[in-house]
Amino acid sequence: MxxxxxxxxxxxxxxxxxxxxxxxxxxxxxxxxxxxxxxxxxxxxxxxxxxxxxxxxxxxxxxxxxxxxxxxxxxxxxxxxxxxxxxxxxxxxxxxxxxxRFAPQVAPAIQQEIKVADIEHVAPYEKQSKVRTSKLIIGIAIFILAVAVGGFIVFNQIDQVKPGEVSLICENPNGEVPHTAIFKLSRLGNVNEDKQFTINFMDEGPLKTITANQEVVQFFKNPGVVHVRLFYKNKAIDTIAVSMQTKGWVANSGHDSLSAFPIARLKPLSKQKLFVSAKQLDSAGINLSKPFMIGFSNIHSSNISGDNFLFKCQLKTEESRPGIACMQASIFILGSEGRHRVLMVKPSCSAFSEYNFSELHVNGTSKNLSNMSYDFSAGGNVKLLVKNKKVSLFINDKNLLNTTYDKSIGKVLGVKILFNGIGTAASPELSDLNTGELY
Incomplete structure (x- = not known):
């Protein structure tokens, strides 16, 4: 309702x-x-x-x-x-x-409407009186607005938490799926214990409030890495990574969202062919007559830099599926400090292409990304090369995208491959460019 x-x-x-x-x-x-x-x-x-x-x-x-x-x-x-x-x-x-909530509001123009026809029928001193009254009202309104804005600014300057004064702690940041994590606050400065902070769990749960003497418990049911953020007065002051780990590659019904859930009764998959059949999906309770997404995840800690690696894999999508006009395939590299994501579609749907490398986010509605589009219904080999924060995307050894980003995503904590509809990922492999370590 x-x-x-x-x-x-x-x-x-x-x-x-x-x-x-x-x-x-x-x-x-x-x-x-x-x-x-x-x-x-x-x-x-x-x-x-x-x-x-x-x-x-x-x-x-x-x-x-x-x-x-x-x-x-x-x-x-x-x-x-x-x-x-x-x-x-x-x-x-x-x-x-x-x-x-506290974004600046656009103050409406304060006007005292005086119709010309009305002014023409009053004496000159009445006209002057109306004008003086209008100016007085406008002046008072501007003064009140200035006082309110000034008071708001001063209050917010006083009521701030400085960087490092409060940090978010997770007692058990790594766990298998499903995972129950416990969060607390650590205070280093003279921060009032009654101050309320907000925790954002991304797509894994609603916002929750926390104070210095409280614990917050959050249940995570999807494989992946969640960058949990702590806010005070709508300002992010800390971020920590919580990892829901897997034993090898597993399948779930979608990406990191409240509606996603692991596909039951499936053993860890062979990375030579990551695939689940329509029969297996139906037995897991997925309605195949409506649009759905299938994700393959491999989540565990590593020492591999998320800014220096080579990822390669063979992807194949369905040719079509009812309710889905543009079949898509996405690759996620999940790091301790951020993530990379590439969403690829066939050329006729290039407006839906996207890439997200750390802080850099570009979509096909704001930039022509037709060069990185590809029809994977016949299969295709993908290589994602990230070297010193410089990115190159190859499909069938053809270089389709080159870009750079600034903010490190830290160590690699997970890899996810996502399809809308049924898709296949064969022999995914991520290796460290410096050490050769395989994820």
Missing amino acids: TTIPTPSDDKRFFEILDLCCKKIEEKMGTKPIADWRSPDYNLLNSQLGRQTKVYLSENTLKRIFGRLKTPTRYYPQKATRDALAQFIGYRDWQEFELIN
Whole structure:
């Protein structure tokens, strides 16, 4: 059921919704929403559905963006709000609201409307009085706004946690799937023990609050590496990696999300051919008549640098599947400090291509990535070479992408291969460029 905001919350909610719409406009990167036509809304619907599995009609999107007039402003339901937030890089709407709660508001222009027709029918001194009153109202409003902004800035400068004063600790950061991890805070400075901090578990759970004397317990059910972040006043102050390890390669029903789950009754797979059949998926409870994703994961600690390695593998996707127009294959290299990700699709769907190397994130809607697209339905050999933070992507020995990034992802803690629909990964291998160590 949709939660209707109270009148006091209503105005701020729609300001945050407008901010979300603005970020969506920036991500689409075509033209202002005011100039959008049906093809623009259809493109957004397609990309939103591919990324979040939530599809919205043109009229619904117009209501959200305020382009379709209604007696009262349209209030999207929770699933819709979560999808909009996820589309622009947040875990859900709650996280988007938390981070942007204190974002600067656009102050409405304070105007005292004085109709010319009315002024023409009053005496000159009445005209001057109206003008003086208007100026006085504007002056008072500006003064109040300046005091409020100044007080807010001073308060926030005082109520800050300096780097290193508080850190997040996990008592058991490494465990097998499933894993229950315990989190605490460590205080080095004179930080009030009643201060509340927020823990973000990415896609593995809702935001949770914690104070200096509390413990927070979080259950992780998917193989992978989660970079758990600690926030204070919407500012990230610490990050730690929690690793859900596997004994070799295993299959699960998707990527790191609350809806993903390991495929039951399957032994660790031979890396010579990572594959699960339709019969095995059906026995695991996956509805094959709807779009689904299959992931293969190998998660364990290593001394291999995430900035100096060679990964190679042979990938093969289905030719087609009902409900999936663009078959895709993704490779994730999970590090102790960050991750790399490459999403590859066939040439006709290159708008959905993406790559994410540490802090660098580029998608096919903002840049032409047709050069790195490939149809894997007939199979293809992929090589990902990362040398001193310089990246090269090869498919069938053809160099399709070269780029660089700045921030190290640390040591390699895991490798994941993701398909929408049934896919096959043969002989994946990751090796350290300096030592030759195999992951």
